[in-house]
Amino acid sequence: xxxxxxxxxxxxxxxxxxxxxxxxxxxxxxxxxxxxxxxxxxxxxxxxxxxxxxxxxxxxxxxxxxxxxxxxxxxxxxxxxxxxxxxxxxxxxxxxxxxxxxxxxxxxxxxxxxxxxxxxxxxxxxxxxxxxxxxxxxxxxxxxxxxxx
Numbered sequence: 273x274x275x276x277x278x279x280x281x282x283x284x285x286x287x288x289x290x291x292x293x294x295x296x297x298x299x300x301x302x303x304x305x306x307x308x309x310x311x312x313x314x315x316x317x318x319x320x321x322x323x324x325x326x327x328x329x330x331x332x333x334x335x336x337x338x339x340x341x342x343x344x345x346x347x348x349x350x351x352x353x354x355x356x357x358x359x360x361x362x363x364x365x366x367x368x369x370x371x372x373x374x375x376x377x378x379x380x381x382x383x384x385x386x387x388x389x390x391x392x393x394x395x396x397x398x399x400x401x402x403x404x405x406x407x408x409x410x411x412x413x414x415x416x417x418x419x420x421x
Contacts, residue, residue, distance in 0.1 A: 276391070281337040283386045284396070288328045289340060290379060295321040297375075301368050310365055317372075317410065324403050331396050369414060376411040380404060 276284070295318050302314035332339050383404035387397065 276332075276335045276337050276393075276396075280386075280389050280391055281332065281335075283389070284328060284332050284337070285340040287382065287386060287400075288325055288332065290382065291321045291325040291328065294318075294375065294379070295325065301372070305365050305368065307365055310368070313414065314368075314372075320406065320410075324406075327399055327403070331399055335393065335396075372414050373411065376407055376414060379407055380411065383407070 298314045298318035298321060302311050302318065305311050305314065329339050383400055386392075387400050387404070392400070
């Protein structure tokens with residue numbers, strides 16, 4: 273059985289925090305838009321990120337790593353949280369979509385970086401690839417939603 277290095281465990285915890293922050297951001301965004309298509313999209317994204325977070329948490333625990341419980345926030349998680357706060361401070365749908373696109377692109381890059389780790393167990397790699405692919409698919413969808421503004 274492969275185990276995580278502390279560095280890989282930290283990177284996975286960073287992704288976990290990002291998913292929970294994104295869940296909160298998408299929930300708040302859904303509350304702040306009137307367009308039913310956008311509201312449904314943001315609600316679906318919030319639920320998706322909740323599931324992603326729980327899957328990552330279970331995977332981290334299964335390899336004997338500590339799961340960050342929200343104590344200290346890393347730089348990348350903080351940046352994502354600030355993106356969400358900035359996104360939510362805008363009250364128009366176009367700004368929310370632009371921030372969603374920017375946030376999703378950043379998230380895809382971060383997943384790609386973690387997937388470069390050669391010490392990832394196959395189960396972890398599978399979870400991360402699946403989540404990354406879902407985010408990329410949704411990135412294409414959110415770009416198409418821009419026409420709804």
